[in-house]
Amino acid sequence: MVFVTISNFCKSSVKFNKKYQLKFIDSLRLNVKGGHGGNGYPKYGGIGGQGGCIQFEANEKVTLNALAKRNKKSPIKAQSGEDSSKARVLGRRGDDLNLKVPIGVTVFDEKNKKIAELNEPGDTCIAAKGGIGGCSGNNFLGTRGQERIVTLDLKLIADVGMVGFPNAGKSTLLKALSRATPKIANYPFTTLRPQIGIIEYSDFRQITVADLPGLIEGAHANIGMGHKFLKHIERTKLLLMVVDLFGFRFSVIHRLRTCMQNIYALNKELELYDEDLLDRPCILLLNKIDKEGAQSEYDQIKEKILDLKSHTSDCPEELLSNRFIQFDDVHVISAKNEIGIDNVKASIRQTLDKYAEENLNDASNELKPNSRQITGENH
Incomplete structure (x- = not known):
């Protein structure tokens, strides 16, 4: 058996043809x-x-x-x-x-x-x-x-997991970062299954990156891809949060949410699925800086994203979280035109190495014997 x-993503009364099956x-x-x-x-x-x-x-x-x-x-x-x-x-x-x-x-x-x-x-x-x-x-x-x-x-094991709403540019970014050739198109849900890419550095260091299907609101409750997506984040060491500077609208019947609102929405989904994910190292990538008006959009939010908790006035009540993720680094990029990609590669490596070293030091400290026992104090 x-x-x-x-x-x-959804149920349909139409029977699946084999060529359309994932x-x-x-x-x-x-x-x-x-x-x-x-x-x-x-x-x-x-x-x-x-x-x-x-x-x-x-x-x-x-x-x-x-x-x-x-x-x-x-x-x-x-x-x-x-x-x-x-x-x-x-x-x-x-x-x-x-x-x-x-x-x-x-x-x-x-x-x-x-x-x-x-x-x-x-x-x-x-x-x-x-x-x-x-x-x-x-x-x-x-x-x-x-x-x-x-x-x-x-659950996929990768060094880095990309999170973001549909059409944020994750697949294009993966192609720019690595040798992967994911399907890319200008409509939501282009990525129907996880894609793995490998970032290669000049000294032959390799870092794996997983482009996971786009989240939708309610994913924590298994809506849409739901747990099929979120479970793959659990084994990544670093999160790349990819957000469109101009916001995102799921469809014509949904209202447009700003870049900041989408950041809060992603934070909320991660918190509701597993609050520990908010402690994961995270780099924020603000995509589509090449478009007209993008710099102005970024200038309006660049101070706010450094302290999400203190700038919730524009956040809808349903998107408010009890805890907020702290970004280790923030980059404005154009995945399509590969603007800022080298900086992202360097940032990924530096962040992974930083936390690996901290974890190693913590483990070493736990193994060290008590100094009082060594010197014979209190005898």
Whole structure:
């Protein structure tokens, strides 16, 4: 039994044609079953072989799409243990079935209880145990292997995650920053699935950037892409908040929100989904500085964005948050004309290195023994 969850923005009565289906899968359910234990041999006290296990192993070259295609049979079974016999009193153990899964997968059971997180290459977990071989304790009858339905939930692991409303220019920015070639067009929701790009520096340093589908208001409550988008932010080290200097209007029936209002709206969505995200390092990018009147728009807000809490007079009540994100850096850019892109690349690297060093120092301080104990004070 294989279930695939695909990220969609809205439901439609029109049946999906295959060519319009999204290729990116970030959630997959599999029916897995451990191998049956081999039967024992009562006459000689022979013990049957244990059934093989189903094991997941994190691998950077695998996708959930590929995993689903390779394992269409249901359930996915490991090999049964060998029966005991005259020739072999101790039956052979059934072979384990090792399934490669993407890095960043969290495994849940039928009750949505977390089994394991596989965040590093080579991380493994047992998804279904093999049955016990037949012996005197079970009347020499091998037992069934464990059968369960597990859910593989993928959260992308990237150094940087871009957040912003649709049409803010994130896909264009990703193309300017890296070698990625995302689909780019002048309408909302161009990005229907996460895109990963790599920023390469002259000293061969590489930083991964994820362009995630545009947020809409209510994403924290799973509206639109909702949790399909927000869950991918959780494993990024740095947020790039990309905002259109001229504001954003979702459609003709929605009112235009200013650049500042959109910043407050993004802050609100992050807070409602996971307040800890507001503590994440964040760089604000104000896009489309190349357009006429952009400098004037920026001059009006450049003081306000440094202290969001003190400038909420223009913020609608429904967008007010209890906490406000503090930007580590602010840049005005044109993703389209690649204005300010080199500064952004440098800022990303410096910010990541700054916080990595701080975390390293904090960890070192926690490991240091108490100085009083070393010098023998208070003895």
